[in-house]
Amino acid sequence: MTVGRILERKGYGLETVSPSTTIAAISHHLNDQGIGAVVIVDDSGRLKGIVSERDIVRALAAHGPSALDKPAHEIMTANVITATEDEPVDEIMRLMTESKFRHVPIARDGKLVGLVSIGDLVKHRITELEKETEAFRAYIRAA
Numbered sequence: 001m002t003v004g005r006i007l008e009r010k011g012y013g014l015e016t017v018s019p020s021t022t023i024a025a026i027s028h029h030l031n032d033q034g035i036g037a038v039v040i041v042d043d044s045g046r047l048k049g050i051v052s053e054r055d056i057v058r059a060l061a062a063h064g065p066s067a068l069d070k071p072a073h074e075i076m077t078a079n080v081i082t083a084t085e086d087e088p089v090d091e092i093m094r095l096m097t098e099s100k101f102r103h104v105p106i107a108r109d110g111k112l113v114g115l116v117s118i119g120d121l122v123k124h125r126i127t128e129l130e131k132e133t134e135a136f137r138a139y140i141r142a143a
């Protein structure tokens, strides 16, 4: 199974904001959308970074409430690891585990087309395990 198939089921598209968006605005956005990270892009849609809940907690711990007025570019992770639709889900799960992050933007021909979270991948894995279990049960019943 590829991450492209996950996106087909979940839906393409991703939440992006500009580098000047404040942390307060990003916090509202994450809360409203029920998501854990936003991708930072410039006016031309070029990938500049990613801000996740983890970055916001880190900034609040370091600067207190004034962190909320800071722009995204001050706290974002600039070196974003992306993947392509043809990559296997297992590989992306391994990447997330080893690199200790839970979000991977997906690019096609250099353009961002979606984002998968660890939640999306775990959901897929649980569905797969349920199907396998049911197939084993059916096999045992037929024996």
Ligand code: AMP
Pocket (backbone or CB within 6 Å): 036, 037, 050, 051, 052, 053, 054, 055, 076, 077, 079, 080, 081, 082, 100, 101, 102, 103, 104, 105
């Ligand atoms: P997360 O577990 O996704 O909340 O992110 C943990 C840390 O990794 C935060 O500092 C994020 O900015 C960073 N991060 C999240 N996703 C990526 C990614 N795809 N590439 C690089 N850093 C990331």
